[in-house]
Amino acid sequence: MTTHPNGILVGVDGSTDSEAAIRWATRQAILHEQPVVLLHAIPPVVVTWPVAYLEASYLDSQEAAAAEVLANAQKLVQSASGDAAPPTVKTEVVHAGAPSAMVGASRGAYMTVCGTRGLGAIGRALLGSTSGGLLHHGHGPIAVVHADDTVDDTAPVLVGVDGSPASEDATALAFDEASRRGVDLVALHAWSDVVYPALGMDWQGYEEEGREVLAQRLAGWQERYPDVRVQRRVVCDQPARWLVDLSDQAQLVVLGSHGRGGFAGLVLGSVASRVAQSAKAPTIVARPR
Known part of the structure; x- marks a missing residue:
């Protein structure tokens, strides 16, 4: 694989699995000399009656939440870098469902990383909608990281x-x-x-x-x-x-x-x-x- 401007793409939502994916993606970016791209998806608003101010208020709160999630993710990249020089970090917010946003963004990524499950997931038995969507429809290498994965750097x-x-x-x-x-x-x-x-x-x-x-x-x-x-x-x-x-x-x-x-x-x-x-x-x- 050659260097791609979109680097190591990782989906972030503030979940434990997402944090594990960010840590792993950071180490991967250092190994491959790639930037890290943190992508947060804001799902579209669906209302059953035309109350514009409620929709605007909801969007404002979602944007604020996205900014907080991405700020925390950037701090995690810094801490996960350890003694190595941290990779360049890019952030992106998209207004779309997470599965479709990640699949679309994977077209330009060197590698795409996601947690097994996102917010609201129960257990480890099944893949979440985002990880499942990427494995079925993503482009290029797709990495799936579990929150409880333990990595031994000397293991094969x-x-x-x-x-x-x-x-x-x-x-x-x-x-x-x-x-x-x-x-x-x-x-x-x-x-x-x-x-x-x-x-x-x-x-x-x-x-x-x-x-x-x-x-x-x-x-x-x-x-x-x-x-x-x-x-x-x-x-x-x-x-x-x-x-x-x-x-x-x-x-x-x-x-x-x-x-x-x-x-x-x-x-x-x-x-x-x-x-x-x-x-x-x-x-x-x-x-x-």
């Missing part, structure tokens, strides 16, 4: 590799992230999507084929990033389960937007969706631009 980057074009984009991104962080890359390939492979299947044959696929997909990238040490994992079932299980040993999970089982028009695969909502580390889904 984990990438899912299945041989699909989307997986190739994820592999390129994962090597770059591992190189910038100075950590290992764990490349996971699942040679079967079923929970229990049928009796009589040639387990050894499929596993060897999986290792060959993994070797082929990694070869060129290992030459380009000789500083990255790669750990290869070949498993026989459910890539989503393995990625989620291994995510607690990684500082970042990277995967494609849909894999070998996806149809041409599929916008988000089941693996990407499940991992993004359940992984125990920040997750980047490499979506096409």
Whole structure:
């Protein structure tokens, strides 16, 4: 990826997940030498009767709230920078629903970062409307950060590799992230999507084929990033389960937007969706631009 004037885009709303996203986006901006763009969306006013002064008063209060949220977000960027020089910060307020605002803004972003859930969210089980909208319709790399994610800077980057074009984009991104962080890359390939492979299947044959696929997909990238040490994992079932299980040993999970089982028009695969909502580390889904 090349430097883009719109930098690392992050949605802010004052929620705990949003604050976690800002902290992670700040570290990402420092790593990639990018500015941070803080975007706050003010939803449109809907009234059932023509009372103009009420609408104006509501808008004034929303603008004031937006200014406070963005001011706090800027302070968070400064504190999250630690000993490093803080990145340049840009702020933007848009009058639109958060999902559509973030999807539209992602067109010009180097990377887009969001919390799993926003204000009013309950639990961790499901993606919020903004994170879900970005994962289905966003442009370029989309990072999803959980409020309770703990990042070990010495832990490896984990990438899912299945041989699909989307997986190739994820592999390129994962090597770059591992190189910038100075950590290992764990490349996971699942040679079967079923929970229990049928009796009589040639387990050894499929596993060897999986290792060959993994070797082929990694070869060129290992030459380009000789500083990255790669750990290869070949498993026989459910890539989503393995990625989620291994995510607690990684500082970042990277995967494609849909894999070998996806149809041409599929916008988000089941693996990407499940991992993004359940992984125990920040997750980047490499979506096409």
